Amino acid sequence: MIQEIAQWIQQCAKAPVALAVVTACISTFVHGSGAYALDEDDLQRLLETGECPGCNLQGADLRRLDLTGVNLEGANLKKANLFYTVLDGANLSGTNLQSANMAYARAIPLITDAMDETGESVVIPAQFIGANLASALMNYADFSGAEMMEADFEEAYIFKTQFVGSQLQRTNFEITFVHDVDLTDANLCGSTYWGGNDYRRACNVPVSDLEE
Template structure:
């Protein structure tokens, strides 16, 4: 889907500065204690190819990176920091995102017309474990998040417009002021194990506690 990842660091004015993959890798490894403990080969592979299924990136510092279209399915990303990262069309299905920081993340549908045909690749978090994760001012509109685990996650000012959240777990999740217009919550559980059965037939507009 992608031929490498465009690497970017955003300054406070949020103007992107493109860096070569090797240069960025050196910066990450030099300035992030968490990243220094990673499998350097996995991090290098992610940066250079966008393919890192099953990689061990626990505690990775991935702030402000453009990871559009990356394949991180089944990866260990517990404690990873995705602050302001772009995850459009990325695949996190089955990934461990326990206690990950997903604040200000954008994970929308990636639209490709490289073959002359419009193809949509929704961001995928099917069966992902987001237990204790921080989702603050993030946008997961249109994402496929069926059977995702949000147990004890903190979700604030985040958008799930048109997202697929069937059979997901929101038990003991802190949820405040999130947008769920057109989202599918059929079979999801929330707040003490209650089953969101009514969402099977009626789209919800908001969910707040």
């Protein structure tokens, strides 16, 4: 941030203008940056309705909240604090969770009171399809049964986290710290891991289809 402000000052100072114009340049930069900060109205909407697709919740403090079944599809949760947050059955597909704190978070399937045609309870998995989880902190979390296809975990810190039965097809684990993680029955078909290699075991589609 400091370097970016300095660059703006230098750019403004190159023009034959007075100090007032330089000040205006700085003001423009600061207010422009603020456009990406947390939108308090969006936060209130999430807390009141549980529906906030596309919302701007950058840096939001959502620690220890029960956000079961919320819709945050395509939302901006960059650098948000989701420490111990419950996200069972929540929809975070396409969400930006870059550098978010998801330590001890839980995002397991939600068993509803509704019944399907066979008389079984309808189960809604937590969804992170195509989510950006780059550089996220994900230690001691539980994503068992979550749908996380095509998610990006690059440079994320994942320690003692559960992905039991999770759908992790075509995910990016390249340059990711992964240690003591439970991937029992997880589907990793086509995921990219260390060295840029594709995970091909237990794939339900031919290798040729993965390469198209």
